[in-house]
Amino acid sequence: MNVKTFAFSFLLSCGVVLxxxxxxxxxxxxxxxxxxxxxxxxxxxxxxxxxxxxATSHTRVVKIDMTDNMRFSPADxxxxxxxxVRFVVTNTGKIRHEMVIxxxxxxxxxxxxxxxxxxxxxxxPNMVTVAPGGSSEIVWTFARAGRVDFACLQPGHFxxxxxxxxxxxx
Ligand SMILES: [Cu+2]
Numbered sequence: 001m002n003v004k005t006f007a008f009s010f011l012l013s014c015g016v017v018l019x020x021x022x023x024x025x026x027x028x029x030x031x032x033x034x035x036x037x038x039x040x041x042x043x044x045x046x047x048x049x050x051x052x053x054x055a056t057s058h059t060r061v062v063k064i065d066m067t068d069n070m071r072f073s074p075a076d077x078x079x080x081x082x083x084x085v086r087f088v089v090t091n092t093g094k095i096r097h098e099m100v101i102x103x104x105x106x107x108x109x110x111x112x113x114x115x116x117x118x119x120x121x122x123x124x125p126n127m128v129t130v131a132p133g134g135s136s137e138i139v140w141t142f143a144r145a146g147r148v149d150f151a152c153l154q155p156g157h158f159x160x161x162x163x164x165x166x167x168x169x170x
Contacts, residue, residue, distance in 0.1 A: 047103035049148045050168075052125035053084035053141035061086045064164075066130065068093035070157055072150070075164035083168075084141040091130040097152050097162070098129040101140055107151040111158035118155045127153075145170040 062085050065073040079085055089099045100107060114120060121129075128136040142148060145168050152162035 047105075047148070048144045048146060049101060049103055049126070050140055050142040050144070053086075053139040055086065055137075055139045058084045058086035058139055060084075061088060063088045063090070064099065066091045066093060066097035066099065066152065066162075068095055070152070070160035070162040072099070072152070072162065072164040077164065077166045079142050079166055079168055081142060081145045081168050081170055084139060087138040087140065088135060089128050089130055089138065090135040091132055094132050096129065096131060096154055097157065098127060098154060099138065099150055100127040100153050101138065101148060101150045101166075102126060104147075104149040107149055107153065107163070108158065111151065111153050111155075114153045115155050142166065142168045144168065 060079070060083060062074075062077055064087055066089065067073065077085075087099065091097045100110065102110070123129075126138065126140065128138050130136050148166040148168060150164045150166065151158050154162075
C-alpha cells in the first residue's frame with residue numbers, strides 16, 4: 001500500500017466518513033451525515049464503536065488517567081448499550097498521550113501510521129490528545145452491545161500496551 005492510499009484509508013476510518021457506503025461518499029452524503037448527530041454512527045466494518053454523544057445527554061462520567069507507564073487507568077470499562085459516557089481524560093505523565101476510541105484493527109493500523117508520521121495532528125470526536133498535566137473530554141454514545149476498544153496512538157505507546165476495552169452490555 002502506498003502512502004497516499006494509506007493516508008486515505010486512515011481518513012476514512014478516522015471518523016470523518018461515518019458509516020457511509022461508497023455511493024454515499026460519491027454523492028457527498030457524508031457531509032450531511034456528519035452534521036446530523038443521529039445519523040453518523042461509526043460502522044467500522046464488523047465492529048460498531050458507537051457515535052459522538054451530546055455533552056448534555058451523558059448518563060455517566062468516567063475518569064481516565066493516562067500515565068507514562070503506558071497505561072490507561074482504568075483500562076476496562078463496562079457500559080450499557082445506549083449509554084452516553086462523558087470521559088474525563090487526564091494526563092498525569094510528563095509526555096503527551098491520547099485516547100482514541102475505535103475498532104481494534106483500525107487502532108493498530110493508525111498506530112503504525114503514527115510511527116511514519118509522528119507529528120501528524122488529528123482531531124476527531126472519537127479522540128483527545130492531552131498535554132502533560134492536562135485534561136480533556138470525549139462524549140461518546142455506545143450504541144450497540146459488543147466490544148469497543150481505545151488506545152493511545154502516540155508513536156510506540158500502542159505497542160507498549162497503552163490500550164483499553166469498553167464492554168458494552170445489553
Ligand atoms: Cu500514550
